[in-house]
Amino acid sequence: MPRTALRVRRWAAIAVLGGLLAGCGTENVDTGKPAAADGTGARTSTEVRPIEAATRITDAKGVQVSLPKPPEKIVCLVALCDDILVELGMTPAATNSQVLAHPEFLGKEKAAEVAVVPGGFLSPEVEAILAHQPDLVIGLEDTHGKLAPALKGATTFWPLQPGSWQDSVGYLRDLAALTGRTAEGEKAEKAFRIRLAEAEQQKSDRTALIIYGSDENFGVATPETDVAAGLFPKISHYPWKSRGVDGSYSLEEILARDVDVLFVETLSFGAPDGKLSDKLAKNPLWSRIPAVKNGKVIEVDSEVWAKGRGTRSLGLVLDEATAALR
Numbered sequence: 001m002p003r004t005a006l007r008v009r010r011w012a013a014i015a016v017l018g019g020l021l022a023g024c025g026t027e028n029v030d031t032g033k034p035a036a037a038d039g040t041g042a043r044t045s046t047e048v049r050p051i052e053a054a055t056r057i058t059d060a061k062g063v064q065v066s067l068p069k070p071p072e073k074i075v076c077l078v079a080l081c082d083d084i085l086v087e088l089g090m091t092p093a094a095t096n097s098q099v100l101a102h103p104e105f106l107g108k109e110k111a112a113e114v115a116v117v118p119g120g121f122l123s124p125e126v127e128a129i130l131a132h133q134p135d136l137v138i139g140l141e142d143t144h145g146k147l148a149p150a151l152k153g154a155t156t157f158w159p160l161q162p163g164s165w166q167d168s169v170g171y172l173r174d175l176a177a178l179t180g181r182t183a184e185g186e187k188a189e190k191a192f193r194i195r196l197a198e199a200e201q202q203k204s205d206r207t208a209l210i211i212y213g214s215d216e217n218f219g220v221a222t223p224e225t226d227v228a229a230g231l232f233p234k235i236s237h238y239p240w241k242s243r244g245v246d247g248s249y250s251l252e253e254i255l256a257r258d259v260d261v262l263f264v265e266t267l268s269f270g271a272p273d274g275k276l277s278d279k280l281a282k283n284p285l286w287s288r289i290p291a292v293k294n295g296k297v298i299e300v301d302s303e304v305w306a307k308g309r310g311t312r313s314l315g316l317v318l319d320e321a322t323a324a325l326r
Helices: 079-087 126-130 141-151 165-179 182-201 229-235 251-256 276-280 302-308 311-325
Strands: 056-058 064-066 074-076 136-140 156-160 208-213 261-266 297-300
Touching: 056 165, 064 156, 074 079, 079 136, 079 165, 079 182, 079 302, 079 311, 126 141, 136 141, 141 156, 165 182, 165 311, 182 229, 182 311, 208 229, 208 276, 208 302, 229 311, 261 276, 261 302, 261 311, 276 297, 297 302, 297 311, 302 311
Parallel strands: 074 136, 136 156, 208 261, 261 297
Antiparallel strands: 056 064
């Protein structure tokens, strides 16, 4: 299941929340060659190219963004935007993400001071967005692209479409250039690359799995369709491939793979109604999975793991995953 309004993990398809759609043939920014389908390939470089301030950029997807001056008021309609702004030492004028409340972002108190865009992730209200008089609005192309005509003339809309950590780094660099916060951008990229390179050097031979959902109709996060899952072949044995929009894995298949460490993302509408792992525990097959028997089922923060997709979120994913895979 590709993550995009599908990719924020088939949230529309399995009635969970909207997301991303992984791109095909993603370029490996370290080698300039297509990345391997399983997420492996050349060892991640820790070198960071200088970022130059600019009023006009063309991102990796070919989208051009031109601004008369560095943007100060930025409205985020996708958590990747919030992630990048925090990395750059900025705060969004408004957001519809909850990732800012994480203690490694702004924390609950400071996050509560940021205005919330009504309408939720799938249908943010245009009037509310424009009320903040933003210099720039950042959202997902396949989810928020429909807002572009209504925003045209009043502000600049930048549609993102991340399919890999390399895309996320590219967007970080682009926004660092536009805001003039080049040193902050370089520092954030460097820190993430070091984290990833160190995790690669300590690659585990354990079999890992990330599942997500709200009930027994769970999904499996695959490197082709999920930015966080794209890191896992570099740090563990991760034998999961995308089966397209309509395909997923059964508990029987998961049991047959002898999963050692299982990461669970509980996604829900509104108020939480219980952990996904607790709901799956009602299935007798669940208790037979090695990770379950050995107490290696980890419920993770879906705001970070499923929605963040920026260098700060992915750094946290690496930290939590490598600790669990030891």
